[in-house]
Structure formats: structure tokens, C-alpha cells
Amino acid sequence: MEDNLDSFLQHQLEFRIQKAIAEQMDDVIGKIQELSKKFSIGTKDKKSPFRNVLSVAISSTSSLEEIKVFIRTQIGRSGASPIWSTKIGNELFATALVNEIDSLKADTSNIVRNLRSSIPKNNPLNNYVDNPDNQKELTQKIHLKLTQLYLGYLAREHTALVGEAKFNSNSQN
Known part of the structure; x- marks a missing residue:
């Protein structure tokens, strides 16, 4: 491509x-926070299960x-x-996460649209x-990058939720 x-x-x-x-990330982070709260991932496991997934995601040969x-x-x-088998209704967290990754396609389309509109007509790009x-090809590349960022922020969100739960339980004692 390039x-x-x-x-x-x-x-x-x-x-x-x-x-x-970067302009789309606030919306993406909002989705991460919704999923994390919906499945209460901060209370299911104190150790983050997202490091291995993140390692797979950032591998130079990884695909969606x-x-x-x-x-x-x-x-x-x-x-x-x-965390992976936490269930809300009939939906498992792992399945919900895969669905969220698929739904990043809409964010990816917004990014590509914004990218195209940001380039002046006389620019060779x-x-x-x-x-x-x-x-x-750009859409696939951006969707993968967005997924990598999503998983990284999900790992951070889990750490934050575990820390908040720990702090709240300590302050109540």
C-alpha cells in the first residue's frame, strides 16, 4: 500500500x-468503560488477563x-x-469483547472519512x-490499530477498576 x-x-x-x-479515541474509551462496568471486570479477577491478548494484538504478524x-x-x-467467562444474560464477556472489536468498524469508517476530508484536494495524498x-487497505490497518489501542486501554481500565475496588474496600474498614 504505502x-x-x-x-x-x-x-x-x-x-x-x-x-x-486521536480525535476518535474519546468515543472508543467510552465504549471500553461501558463494557468494563457492564461486566464488572474489576471485581472478577485482580490479575489482568489482557496482557496476553495485548501481546497477540501487537505482534507484527497479527490480524483482527x-x-x-x-x-x-x-x-x-x-x-x-x-473475566472471560463472566456472563450477563446469555452474553459472555469474551464474546462481548469480540463484538466490540467488530463494532470498531464504525469508528474506523469515521476515521477514514475524517482522514479523507482533512487532505486538501491539491495534496498528492x-x-x-x-x-x-x-x-x-487503510481501513484494515486502522481497524487493527484501533483494536490494539482498545485492548491497551481495556487493560488500563481493568487496573483502574481493581485499584478503585481495593481503595474502596480499604476505606470502609
């Missing part, structure tokens, strides 16, 4: 992608499908964190991002 762009344009595109992702399969396999793994093949 191989046919010169170095300056690659850097400019990367900067614009990062900026567009690989990440989702890894998450789903945590349900059946012996010794896995109870405009022709590049308007190409449907490049848009498809």
Missing part, C-alpha cells in the same frame, strides 16, 4: 492517521481474526481468568486515499 508513496508522503499519511485516530480467535479461546482454557483499493 510502498508506492515517497517517504515524505508516508510520514504525512501516518501523521494524519494518528491525528484522526487472529486476535478475536485468541479472545474466544480464553473461555475454554483451563486456568483462564474468570488525496489521489492516494481516494483510491478504493488503498481505502480498503
